[in-house]
Amino acid sequence: MRQPEPGYRPGPPARPALFVLAGRPAILAALGFASGCAVYFSLPAEPSPLWPIALSVLAVTALISARFVMRGAALGLAALAVLAFAAGLGRAQIRSHAPVAAPPPQLVFGRPAPVTGWLEAVERNSRGRARLSIRLPRQPGEPVRRVRVLASDPDLQPGDAVSILAIIEPPRRAPVPGSYDFRFNAYFAGIVGSGFAIAALEPGPALVQDAPARAIARWRWQIAGHLRQALPGRNGAMAAALLTGDRSGLTPEVSETLRAAGLGHVLAISGMHMALFAGGVFLILRFGLAAITPWARRFDAAGPAAIGALLAGAGYFLLSGGAIPTQRAFLMTAAVLTGLLVGRRALSLHTLALAMIFVLALQPEAVRAAGFQMSFAAVAALIACADLWYRRRRPAAPLDFGRGLLSGLGSLSLTSLIAGFATSGFAAFHFHRIAGFGLAGNLLAMPVFTFIVMPAGVAALFLMPFGLDQPPLMVMGWGLDVMFAVADRVAGAPGALQPVIAAPGWVLPLYAAAFVGVLLGRGPVRLAGAGLALAALAAWSVAPAPDLFVSEDGVVVARDGADPAGWRVSTRRRSRFAVTVFLEQRGVRTLVERAELRCDDMGCSGEGGGLRYAVLDRAGGWATDCDHADLLVLTVDLPDWLERRCRAHVLDRARLAAAGGTLIWTRDGVIVRMQSVSVPGSDRPWERRGDHARG
DSSP: OOOOOTTOOOOOOOOOOSBGGGGOHHHHHHHHHHHHHHHHHHOSSOOOTHHHHHHHHHHHHHHHIIIIISOOHHHHHHHHHHHHHHHHHHHHHHHHTSOEEOOOTTOOTTSEEEEEEEEEEEEEOTTSOEEEEEEOOOOTTOOOOEEEEEESOOSSOTTSEEEEEEEEEOOOOOSSTTSOOHHHHHHHHTEEEEEEESSOOEEOOOOOSOHHHHHHHHHHHHHHHHHHHHSOHHHHHHHHHHHHOOOTTOOHHHHHHHHHTTOGGGGSOOHHHHHHHHHHHHHHHHHHHHTSHHHHHHSOTHHHHHHHHHHHHHHHHHHHTOOHHHHHHHHHHHHHHHHHHHTOOOOSHHHHHHHHHHHHHHOGGGGGOHHHHHHHHHHHHHHHHHHHHHHHOOOOOOOOHHHHHHHHHHHHHHHHHHHHHHHHHHHHHHHSEEETTHHHHHHHHHHHIIIIIHHHHHHHHHHGGGTOOHHHHHHHHHHHHHHHHHHHHHHTSTTSEEEOOOOOTTHHHHHHHHHHHHHHBOTHHHHHHHHHHHHHHHHHHHSOOOSEEEOTTSOEEEEOSSOTTOEEESOSSSOHHHHHHHHHHTTOOSOOOBOOOEEOSSEEEEEETTEEEEEESSSTTHHHHHHHOSEEEESSOOOHHHHHTOSSEEEOHHHHHHHOSEEEEEETTEEEEEEESSOTTOOOGGGSTTOOEEO
16 A cells, blocks of 8 residues: 655545535536526527637636636636536527528418318317317428417318418517417427418418428327227326327316326426336346346346337337427436446436537527426435435335335335426416325325326337237226326315416526426525525415506506406406416416406596506597597507607507507506516517417
8 A cells, every 4th residue: 555755644524515416517607508598598698609608718718717727627617617507508509599490472471371281189279179280391401490289170181181261460578568479489490370260271382391390290190099099088098198288178177187186297308208118128128138037047128128228218208299398308308228238327316417408409499398397306306305315314124015015105105295396486487376185096096096097008009019918907996086086186176276476577597496406406405495485485486466557459458447456447348368378377266357447439538556547549539538538549650749748648659569568666656667578679589570389
């Protein structure tokens, strides 16, 4: 053993790292990359393309200094975070400015026009109507273009060439500040328009394009149809949603029942589905190969079983449609199976970080999606808790059948608790409601789902080509009966679905930072993260609510002066969707009364939200209303010189068309703040005139 040199003095013991990521650069890189993507999409104006370059140069310089000059680990980690941030910022900007898919010349907006292409998918809107996704013809090398059409249930199936007469409009922006922005998502999904059909869907001209995608869509639809036929009612629709991702058979009532019971997550094909599917294949193959005694004595059955499970998982990924949670689940499953092949443990935060980078490198806009945030939050919390348990667990006692069953049920219950707690904040922010008895619903239903429904479904998929899928489908139907019985009972309990008031936009990044601190921090950092999370939730609860909302069509929703918790609407004839979205953000799920207005030939006036307002359909009576009202809303344009002579704040047709829906805060009868959907002068790629969508 080498002896220390004379005069050697041992240094002080190394201080414990305050972050788990101190020794795992991939985690830091993933957080930096995601932050760069999130910052780009949240900026009010388009940043200069020089920013990512400048940050990259700064980060590389710091890395070189940390390596050869200052030799500081902290500086190196900080430089890595900045470099990853710059990479995320640059990738999001490149993705946003990639060539867009312009609508075809024959697609005329605002009036009846024929739409031809091939039927890609059939979905359901919130009212249960069929929503058809039609992929339009394109030349080789052109980006994908789609339109979405509300129509009657089609007689044709996905993959078929179709034609339909419809009225199509460009994708619309968010109706209320902070609500779902369909225009943003349509831009990246290649959706160039949406509308409604005025004739039945008919066979279209023959197409030779997209042959592989059409074959997969047809295969998926045929399997879903077979499942719906084999299992009648909602069981068949649920089986199709679980095994193929096709939710066209699910009614809005069934979906709402599952959400109210806290079981809505089973509809998203994610890690649990992929693990049960690929894990089931792995076990079947491994035990089957191990039963071949001569072969098993010479070879390890784990390798071929892992390869077979990986191929089966890839097929399930294609069959399910490849949504963001499914992408993450497949990447994690592939990492675990690859780890089995090379003899290493692969289920770790490091693997999850690489999966996050891969998903965001392909689709940086996914950072804004609820599915992305909830999926990665749940898996990160489960992995972190599993690591903590492995470090502190006691030596395992011998297990009998009863103790093993209790241990399995306890682990499943704890998994549901951890995942539900990790995703609850993100779910409340995006969906403005919480399943009050979701934990009870998961504890009662998930054992049946995990041990009966999904294993039987996996077996049915494998036996389906041989016509032997009826017995496992019967077992799956029994399990679904139990799961729906639990969902009906839990969803029917008073207070099962609690509305949540919408949070200000800055609450989500604050809460996400706190979540990362609690998850990856140690000691004081973890405590600081918990304090920051509590501060974010407290700020959410006390944030001042808007007093008025003015829709893009000039409809006013104002707080009722006699009832501070109530709202009144100026008219129910226009902007019903925007009014509904705003009221849901305020925690109101019922219709509100029409405001008591004083009306004449020019328009109406009333009071609410601490203001006197007037809604005019003509500009002729502007002078009187300008003198008596605090807010003047016009469905026509008002010249600038007239606006300058008006003491009231004016929102006319041109201003509302430019700004979109507008929230208004008041104090003592004075407007103190306004927030609109669109920022004046903003020129983000997805906001530009023409509403073209990218592929």
